[in-house]
Amino acid sequence: MIISRISRFISNFDNLLALFAGACAVLAVLFVLFLPLPYSEDQLYPKEIDESSPLYPYERGGTPFERADIHVQYPENSPFAGYVTAYLTPFSLALSRLTPHAGTTIVAHPGGILDEILYNTRGLDTVVETTILFIAFAIGSYLFRKGS
Amino acid sequence: MIGIGGQPLFILPFGDIVLYFTPFTLTLFIFALVFTVLVIISKPERQIDIVFGGDAYLAKEISISDMKFRRFMAIACGLASMGAMVTGDIFDFALFTSLVGICNVGIVAAVKSRHVQNAAYQYGLVAMSATVPLFAGAAIVAATTGTLSILQLALPGATKVPLLVKALLTLGVMGEGMAPFYAAKAEMFRAPGAPYVIMCSLSSLLIFLRVIEVVLTV
Amino acid sequence: MWNEYSVGLALVMISAVIGFLALLREQDDLHRLLIIDLVEIPSLAIIALLGTDLAEALILPGLVVGIAELLALSQIYVTKEGLRKRPVRGLHIEVVEHAHAPVIIPALLVGYGIVLSGFTGGAVAALGAIFFVMSRGSTDSYELVEMASGIAWAAWIASFFVFMFFPQYWYAGVMGAAVGILVKVAAKMTLVGSMWGEAE
Structure with missing residues (x-):
């Protein structure tokens, strides 16, 4: 029942972008929650300011x-x-x-x-x-x- | 570099971007190459609608210039998937993947049917927004590990890429043409002109197989 | 462990979430396209957070991909919606109308573009060419412009191979690439800038 409702939602391509945007938003929220990421000091092409x-x-x-x-x-x-x-x-x-x-x-x-x-x-x-x-x-x- | 793909058989360096051919990527590369050759030499087929219950049928007319354009897009899509299969740099992979995405839009965009064009537009919107997680993932890989080269990241002592960054990359590739988003492509398959439309799904399959290898290696 | 990089990343990700939520709610096709263009800015910001020279070199491809897809999709939108008749009037500035004076402005712009060379130069030179097309209203020589764009692309690829296989001739490579990109960007932007339908 719920599966047929989901598949009907997905099969309408007007909803495709909303679905993808929702997935991106969820992933970005997760990303913020897991945040402090290390920044590698050994970078390629480092920038020196003079x-x-x-x-x-x-x-x-x-x-x-x-x-x-x-x-x-x-x-x-x-x-x-x-x-x-x-x-x-x-x-x-x-x-x-x-x-x-x-x-x-x-x-x-x-x-x-x-x-x-x-x-x-x-x-x-x-x-x-x-x-x-x-x-x-x-x-x-x-x-x-x-x-x- | 004993990952999922196996040892590199040979390496083709272009400056910082190094192409490498493992048994896995070489197989996918040859697959894409064979299909591109097939697209170049094959003749497009015509779609015929048959009326049930009678003997009426009608063939859809497709102009030569339409077919030429779609063949060009299909060949470009094949070349892009070949590049995405063998590139050894995460940002370069992201670029090749978005090239595959825009070629897929191009293959169907030339069709006159409004329904197909609407599907192509929706798919193009998804492909365009998929560049956000794709490029963001590649840039965060560079910031956290200090390198973009997959060969460097696969070395035993290298800094591991965080799991969520891998998820970002995968989501980006999915948006450029895979899995649940396949729904729009089913609409695209109503577009006439057989060998060229198949290139869409083949290239999506290939980039998805390749991103699994990348994510498991780094 | 909250270094500067993580703080920046948090801010950018939050703005990306706002953009994606807007995309989630929007139903109109044209507005979706515009919001996606907005959402791409956080991805450029994430690349910029890298903070090295590499970041500057990666932003350029990222930006170009966004612009290219926007160009293709907007044309698909126009075709899809059947917006055929797009009567556009030429610029009705008194100086522009069929006078000889504006030729000097495109000439100056193109000259300055050649001095600059590269991407920026191509954009400046294209501005001059668009201005010329606008003031003259002539659309005859498009095939020529397209051909120039193609040849410039080939020159660009040739200099890429010079860099890869004959690195000792790097000077020829950098000059070939600079001129190729100048002509290519100028030609593309000229065509895009005048791709707006027939004048009344």
Whole structure:
């Protein structure tokens, strides 16, 4: 009796999202109850803050075309890790000499720790990510063209 | 690394993300590969409605461009499941899984029937909200253990991942396409075009098998 | 044992619970989509709580996945509800209407985007391109933009393989990836920004 009522509720796909959201909410409440979790101090790519640097908060250590010291998971797999981190374009190099606030736009320029992670050491992540964008865009544009 | 999957047969490193092939993941990988090849070479079938009590029947017309689009989505879904089978990084696994989810939506989204589209939309909403536990679980793994690599987490001395984090990952994968949420897919199966629709359930099955291996290993 | 990380996690999880409860009660399809977009913010916050450079690099994929699914689902919603006729008027700002002056603004934006390069640059350049499309109302060269997007994607994958198999040429890799992402993001955002139906 109760089973048939449950299965009727589940088989209506309008209730699907509510069911999933309920499961997520229950799990999140459980998570808060079990909370104090240890934070591992030995993290990959640790962040160092040096407020005096003109590249703050993206001071990466090292000068262009030298290797910066970064903590990667498998150093043997990326023998040239650290070069991209230290690289600055001529434009951003000039900017960092002119002003102490070059760090606010530095993420947008080629080179730096984020490019190192996104392109080099965890490049496959970004490949998958752009593929997701590509697939979603394909769905959207196909439906759009079919509609018009 | 004597886990459920067995010893890695070989390892394919891409920087920090290391793909590994154990007998378990290799089997699933070959399964996904064979099915993707089948999708590429097979011809779509037509759905025929037969009227009971008479000899009337009508074949549903599906345009070529619809079929091309759905074949493309099915192939992408196969590639995504292959990636999810062999990746050795938890965040990368989460990304591949959400790629499988959005491909599944894409396979059925091209169907003209309003009923099917409503099912696809509801399923897409679940898949989208499933990215929350999935990515949250992966990030908490990184914070509590200091690494994302499954091979590192499987080492005997490694910090163990808390149970609730494993539950988060599993719930995320379920949302991307499994178990009780299968209900919406039964509606999707009314969509015509056989080999492509089967890719949805196959990929869901594969990612679910794989997340069990991941959860038991770390 | 209540370290900073656990306190932050508790706060974010509570906000996620609030979001999920809202999702539980909501019946309207469009509102569900909007609430899910809201619920994704706690997941980004959990990634950010990691507090390392890795966290910043993981937020980007997380964010992009959310945006991509939102794009696809909203288009499915439009098709599902049969919202075919979406007459949209072009921007009725006096300067924008068919004057030669606005060409300078897109040119400046695209130029600045190229200087920036990468994701941000692509977004800035796309803003310029959308502005150009809006002011001109021309929709002829979409195939060209789509092709540019595809070629940029291929360039991006090529530089990924440079990084993986010829790491000594890292400079070529980083430049290829930066330019590829610039063109790809610019093209995608231009198309998305002008995908709004025919002008009256």
